[in-house]
Amino acid sequence: MVKQVRSAFVSFRSRYGAAVALKLQQSEKPTEWITEQAPEPNDVYWPFFHSSFLKTWISKVVVIVTCILLTALFLIPVVIAQSLANLTKLEAWFPFLETILAKTGISQLVTGYLPNLILHSCVKLMPPVMQFLSSIQGHISYSEIQRSACNKVLWFIIWNIFFANVLSGSALNQLSVLLDLKNIPARLAVAVPAQASFFVAYVVTSGWTSISSELVRVFQLICSLLRKGCCCCASAPDEIEAPYIAYHWEIPRMLLLGLLGITYFFLAPLILPFLLVYFLLAYIIFKNQFIHVYAPKFESAGKFWPIVHNSMIFSLVLMHAIALGIFTVKKVPSASSIIVPLPILTLLFHEYCRKCFLPNFTAYSAKTLITKDREDAHDPEMPKFFSQLVIAYKDPALSPVPFSNFDGQIASYFFDDHTTPLLYPRLDPSEV
Amino acid sequence: MVKQVRSAFVSFRSRYGAAVALKLQQSEKPTEWITEQAPEPNDVYWPFFHSSFLKTWISKVVVIVTCILLTALFLIPVVIAQSLANLTKLEAWFPFLETILAKTGISQLVTGYLPNLILHSCVKLMPPVMQFLSSIQGHISYSEIQRSACNKVLWFIIWNIFFANVLSGSALNQLSVLLDLKNIPARLAVAVPAQASFFVAYVVTSGWTSISSELVRVFQLICSLLRKGCCCCASAPDEIEAPYIAYHWEIPRMLLLGLLGITYFFLAPLILPFLLVYFLLAYIIFKNQFIHVYAPKFESAGKFWPIVHNSMIFSLVLMHAIALGIFTVKKVPSASSIIVPLPILTLLFHEYCRKCFLPNFTAYSAKTLITKDREDAHDPEMPKFFSQLVIAYKDPALSPVPFSNFDGQIASYFFDDHTTPLLYPRLDPSEV
Numbered sequence: 001m002v003k004q005v006r007s008a009f010v011s012f013r014s015r016y017g018a019a020v021a022l023k024l025q026q027s028e029k030p031t032e033w034i035t036e037q038a039p040e041p042n043d044v045y046w047p048f049f050h051s052s053f054l055k056t057w058i059s060k061v062v063v064i065v066t067c068i069l070l071t072a073l074f075l076i077p078v079v080i081a082q083s084l085a086n087l088t089k090l091e092a093w094f095p096f097l098e099t100i101l102a103k104t105g106i107s108q109l110v111t112g113y114l115p116n117l118i119l120h121s122c123v124k125l126m127p128p129v130m131q132f133l134s135s136i137q138g139h140i141s142y143s144e145i146q147r148s149a150c151n152k153v154l155w156f157i158i159w160n161i162f163f164a165n166v167l168s169g170s171a172l173n174q175l176s177v178l179l180d181l182k183n184i185p186a187r188l189a190v191a192v193p194a195q196a197s198f199f200v201a202y203v204v205t206s207g208w209t210s211i212s213s214e215l216v217r218v219f220q221l222i223c224s225l226l227r228k229g230c231c232c233c234a235s236a237p238d239e240i241e242a243p244y245i246a247y248h249w250e251i252p253r254m255l256l257l258g259l260l261g262i263t264y265f266f267l268a269p270l271i272l273p274f275l276l277v278y279f280l281l282a283y284i285i286f287k288n289q290f291i292h293v294y295a296p297k298f299e300s301a302g303k304f305w306p307i308v309h310n311s312m313i314f315s316l317v318l319m320h321a322i323a324l325g326i327f328t329v330k331k332v333p334s335a336s337s338i339i340v341p342l343p344i345l346t347l348l349f350h351e352y353c354r355k356c357f358l359p360n361f362t363a364y365s366a367k368t369l370i371t372k373d374r375e376d377a378h379d380p381e382m383p384k385f386f387s388q389l390v391i392a393y394k395d396p397a398l399s400p401v402p403f404s405n406f407d408g409q410i411a412s413y414f415f416d417d418h419t420t421p422l423l424y425p426r427l428d429p430s431e432v
Numbered sequence: 433m434v435k436q437v438r439s440a441f442v443s444f445r446s447r448y449g450a451a452v453a454l455k456l457q458q459s460e461k462p463t464e465w466i467t468e469q470a471p472e473p474n475d476v477y478w479p480f481f482h483s484s485f486l487k488t489w490i491s492k493v494v495v496i497v498t499c500i501l502l503t504a505l506f507l508i509p510v511v512i513a514q515s516l517a518n519l520t521k522l523e524a525w526f527p528f529l530e531t532i533l534a535k536t537g538i539s540q541l542v543t544g545y546l547p548n549l550i551l552h553s554c555v556k557l558m559p560p561v562m563q564f565l566s567s568i569q570g571h572i573s574y575s576e577i578q579r580s581a582c583n584k585v586l587w588f589i590i591w592n593i594f595f596a597n598v599l600s601g602s603a604l605n606q607l608s609v610l611l612d613l614k615n616i617p618a619r620l621a622v623a624v625p626a627q628a629s630f631f632v633a634y635v636v637t638s639g640w641t642s643i644s645s646e647l648v649r650v651f652q653l654i655c656s657l658l659r660k661g662c663c664c665c666a667s668a669p670d671e672i673e674a675p676y677i678a679y680h681w682e683i684p685r686m687l688l689l690g691l692l693g694i695t696y697f698f699l700a701p702l703i704l705p706f707l708l709v710y711f712l713l714a715y716i717i718f719k720n721q722f723i724h725v726y727a728p729k730f731e732s733a734g735k736f737w738p739i740v741h742n743s744m745i746f747s748l749v750l751m752h753a754i755a756l757g758i759f760t761v762k763k764v765p766s767a768s769s770i771i772v773p774l775p776i777l778t779l780l781f782h783e784y785c786r787k788c789f790l791p792n793f794t795a796y797s798a799k800t801l802i803t804k805d806r807e808d809a810h811d812p813e814m815p816k817f818f819s820q821l822v823i824a825y826k827d828p829a830l831s832p833v834p835f836s837n838f839d840g841q842i843a844s845y846f847f848d849d850h851t852t853p854l855l856y857p858r859l860d861p862s863e864v
Contacts, residue, residue, distance in 0.1 A: 023455040024798040030791035181611040359462035366456040
């Protein structure tokens with residue numbers, strides 16, 4: 001008789017064996033036994049490790065609904081930021097500001113810089129929120145949570161920075177514009193060029209400043225100094241852990257600037273030199289940060305690339321839609337009919353890439369696995385690796401250390417040794 | 433050295449082994465080695481057996497585009513059928529008909545029955561066309577071609593019978609209605625009830641007559657008599673092959689009537705008794721046909737069910753949209769807000785079914801396969817089965833019979849025996 005557990009790590013003698021178990025549906029009910037590739041030991045997110053399919057599925061649905069609501073409600077700070085550009089309204093709301101705002105320097109600051117600052121600060125609050133939402137979505141590893149949060153933040157900022165500024169108005173109003181599929185190009189053609197100067201300013205205020213602050217890391221410096229000041233009496237303050245990069249915030253931010261570049265390059269080419277400076281700065285600064293500052297927390301295995309690809313395809317199709325709208329509005333039917341095949345070809349290219357390259361992002365091929373397995377067969381280190389594998393994954397809930405009461409006694413009674421595997425054959429007294 | 437072939441049947445000692453080879457991506461390039469489950473020997477469709485991924489993919493794209501064009505252009509006969517209901521227009525076109533149409537009986541026939549007859553005849557031409565399109569799409573088995581054609585015919589008749597009659601007008605006009613997502617419910621709420629009497633008549637004229645003609649099989653009887661008359665001198669005319677059912681025509685036709693029932697039951701409950709009679713007739717007649725007339729051509733393994741499920745979900749969501757529109761048009765905001773969660777819940781149910789049940793339609797579970805393999809291991813018939821397996825699949829292109837010229841000599845030189853497998857190790861003279 002074998003003890004039943006809700007979920008477990010299963011180790012295999014070969015990579016190929018693991019891939020077979022991963023790819024094949026194990027039981028007749030597809031949701032009864034779910035196999036997932038085990039994350040690295042330090043990458044496991046334990047809270048959802050034991051959850052059932054239904055629980056995971058429901059939390060996923062709830063999180064998606066919450067994300068949509070959050071995206072819709074986020075428009076309130078955006079509208080406030082936009083209204084700052086209109087000083088007379090602000091003075092009517094807060095009469096005591098009248099004397100201050102009369103000064104040229106301050107009014108320029110308020111209209112030119114403050115809206116962006118407010119928008120940027122509000123947006124900056126979102127990555128932790130989205131990461132929290134992704135963490136309760138049922139993923140079992142930090143890397144998956146980050147990838148999911150990256151996707152959420154990306155669509156959030158595309159919606160709330162690009163579309164909210166372009167189609168300014170209430171969320172329902174925006175939605176009604178986007179639901180009227182036929183008129184989207186025409187609406188975008190009117191709305192997008194009007195916001196060109198705002199987005200050029202956005203590249204400078206948000207892009208340049210954020211990339212420079214990335215170099216200086218002022219916020220982290222202050223935190224570190226505060227911690228040093230507070231905990232100087234506590235245990236060794238010199239042990240500073242190397243920080244890791246927040247992919248779920250850095251990637252969407254760059255993709256948004258990519259989207260701005262692709263959609264505005266033919267409407268307002270002035271945006272291009274600013275973007276060029278941004279990307280050059282980003283290249284230099286992140287190269288430095290990767291070499292000298294950040295330590296990778298997990299091996300992403302290039303799995304963020306499909307997000308970048310999808311965002312690029314979306315940007316291209318959006319650009320085609322805007323171009324189509326502009327040529328229609330300007331009454332150049334020949335130009336607009338030449339544009340029509342472009343989005344179709346782009347989507348076909350996307351579909352072709354999905355077929356040809358996406359499978360490599362989800363699993364290794366049998367050929368690769370078997371080659372690696374054959375190499376490993378002659379590796380004298382393998383027995384040591386297998387013995388380490390048994391104790392590599394430790395569920396904190398099963399660890400007897402944090403419990404000193406009755407629970408802890410039970411835990412230590414069952415799992416007195418960390419090296420005991422979760423599953424082992426046990427003789428039942430009735431069977432002997 | 434092994435001879436390279438573009439495609440081959442590979443047989444395995446166990447079902448589990450075959451499933452592993454099927455599920456795992458074989459080479460680093462996902463499109464280099466494509467594994468598909470082999471169809472039954474009499475189910476193989478050879479023309480696309482040797483085609484590459486790119487060729488298959490391009491033909492698929494071309495076929496999809498053709499289908500869309502065909503669906504759009506099919507509106508012409510529909511418009512002609514609809515115009516027959518308007519007799520004055522017809523008399524203006526063909527003045528010599530004036531005297532004939534003046535008689536009450538004939539005018540009733542023309543307005544009441546003829547439009548349906550024309551529509552029905554034109555639609556009946558589509559299944560062979562769609563089957564032809566599916567056959568050049570790259571499928572390697574007749575069953576897959578039928579399934580693909582079934583899907584095509586279903587969406588074709590939903591579009592060209594339901595939507596074309598409801599939103600009567602040009603294809604572009606219809607498309608513009610459907611692209612304006614926000615106003616779909618309101619447009620449907622106005623257009624759908626107006627066509628209630630047409631669809632009640634459609635159930636009787638198209639549904640009842642087609643199901644009755646299914647029993648009599650007049651068309652097949654005439655064909656058979658003609659063949660007997662012509663070929664009485666030719667080889668044994670008594671050898672009549674049992675016919676097989678055209679799933680790609682019968683299933684979409686019933687699903688369309690299901691769609692009519694679901695969308696009209698609250699608008700025109702009069703449709704329900706007619707549909708009830710239709711489905712009772714269909715049950716009795718098809719039960720008889722399956723027992724006494726048809727012989728199955730291939731084992732469908734229940735793979736048509738997802739098409740039925742998808743069509744039902746689509747019908748339900750369409751019904752919710754119409755109800756929402758009607759309550760909005762009739763200004764009952766409380767009722768329309770109660771309707772809103774229904775389509776969302778339906779789609780969630782659909783997604784849940786996709787997760788829980790769809791995997792079982794594509795592959796067997798490892799547990800089932802291993803159980804079956806263990807049963808087979810003790811089966812004394814297995815060696816005989818394996819020896820038959822080698823000669824089960826015969827590519828007609830490799831058969832030496834139809835060739836008597838130079839090509840045939842080459843073929844018979846390489847494959848002088850049908851039992852020689854396609855792949856075998858051969859000693860290269862340079863290596864000896």
